[in-house]
Amino acid sequence: MVKNHHLAKSISDASWSLFTDWVDYYAKVFDTWSIAVAPHYTSQDCSVCGTRVKKSLSTRTHKCHCCGTVMHRDHNAAIMILNKGIKSTVGHTESKASGQNDLYLGGKTPLDKLAG
Numbered sequence: 743m744v745k746n747h748h749l750a751k752s753i754s755d756a757s758w759s760l761f762t763d764w765v766d767y768y769a770k771v772f773d774t775w776s777i778a779v780a781p782h783y784t785s786q787d788c789s790v791c792g793t794r795v796k797k798s799l800s801t802r803t804h805k806c807h808c809c810g811t812v813m814h815r816d817h818n819a820a821i822m823i824l825n826k827g828i829k830s831t832v833g834h835t836e837s838k839a840s841g842q843n844d845l846y847l848g849g850k851t852p853l854d855k856l857a858g
């Protein structure tokens with residue numbers, strides 16, 4: 743089905759939706775935050791100084807030529823994502839979750855949605 747571009751997009755959209763449903767669900771279960779952030783440049787920008795350090799996917803180490811930071815590229819990206827999430831919540835103090843978490847108040851989980 744993924745060779746059919748129309749179906750592949752639908753399948754990809756459904757998978758992403760299910761993944762974010764799970765993240766939202768567990769955020770509610772563990773009484774914590776679930777915040778979606780734009781992924782752009784999270785693996786390229788330096789989490790310390792913000793300089794864009796272009797690298798191929800095969801380059802696993804982030805080495806910033808500006809501030810000298812050296813760390814695994816995934817660690818750098820995780821810090822960038824955390825910083826984006828924190829930045830997007832500044833000024834928001836009323837609720838920990840947004841959107842679809844209310845779907846689970848009746849004990850339903852994303853797995854229940856799969857079962858129909």
Ligand SMILES: [Zn+2]
Nearest residue numbers: 788791806809
């Ligand atoms: Zn840097």
